Amino acid sequence: MNRRHFMSAVAAFAAAAPRISFAETPPYPGEKPTMIVGFSAGGAGDIASRVVANYLKAARGVVLTPDFRPGAGGTIATDQVRRAPADGSVVSLFSVSPLLVAPHLAAVPYDPSRDFTFIASYVGISVPCFVRSDSPFRTWDDLVDYARKAPAKLRWATAAPRGLAHIATDAAFRTEKVTATFVPFKGGADAVTALLGGHIEMVVSSDFGPHLAAGSVRLLAETSPNPSGSLPGVVTFAERGYPIAIPASYGLFGPAGMSPELVTWWENVIGEMTGSSAYADFLKVINGYALFQKSEAFTSMVRGAYTALGRQIDAMGIRL
The missing domain is CATH 3.40.190.150 (Bordetella uptake gene, domain 1)
Known part of the structure; x- marks a missing residue:
């Protein structure tokens, strides 16, 4: 802001x-x-x-x-x-x-x-998992299936390494028996820039609002128990039964x-x-x-x- x-x-x-x-x-x-x-x-x-x-x-x-x-x-x-x-x-x-x-x-x-x-x-605060709007991953299941079939190929990031979003998403991947590659950045803005530039495939961050409004990103899942899960196609970590949905x-x-x-x-x-x-x-x-x-x-x-x-x-x- x-x-x-x-x-x-x-x-x-x-x-x-x-x-x-x-x-x-x-x-x-x-x-x-x-x-x-x-x-x-x-x-x-x-x-x-x-x-x-x-x-x-x-x-x-x-x-x-x-x-x-x-x-x-x-x-x-x-x-x-x-x-x-x-x-x-x-x-x-x-x-x-x-x-x-x-x-x-x-x-x-x-x-x-x-x-x-x-x-x-x-x-x-909504902290969703999101991809570029032109990503082949239309849903969270699409992304998980890809990561399961191509171990370590999926590159993802959060606003803060070892923060809540990092820990929660890692727990979700472990539950799904998925191996993905975490890429550390100093902040959410840097991570989103890398996503929009095609250097990574997914970001988990609260820094999504302007990009969603501009149509440049697509939300797939919500790490917290609530809100963006009410949007079509967006699931919540809570409803999936993942270990961390805080x-x-x-x-x-x-x-x-x-x-x-x-x-x-x-x-x-x-x-x-x-x-x-x-x-x-x-x-x-x-x-x-x-x-x-x-x-x-x-x-x-x-x-x-x-x-x-x-x-x-x-x-x-x-x-x-």
């Missing part, structure tokens, strides 16, 4: 947020909050944090300040959350990689199963020990936000889908996903 589109999206979110009487709503039951974001400003993580901050200010009169702390794939910011007080003064943007993948692959100073309070998730989601989490009162307050605000027009605009901007989970369901998803990813990482032999 370029800077102009990003700033237009932020302005739209702020304008669409509701204006209600703060006297009608319960005050924030904690210290003035800061939202730690483990990524640089200007990307999808920035938009995912600002839609919450803008809604919170408009609907509750509470100023939530995003604090961008990029580095080490989000693990530095995640450890800062671990060390923060549990008084509501610090919450953070949840994303899969630093919490569910990184602890299996590197020495990090936190344990996702005990060091955090998982407050609520509020959006899933939503690439954004949400809120905080330090361990946050009070039930704080968690409930945030659950209510996030739940209200997902019914707003600002939220609907947000989904369109980031190619996302509605995925609201309260703390109990969110925590259960995180723990189950962490275990499943660990098993697949061991099967791939990439644990450090």
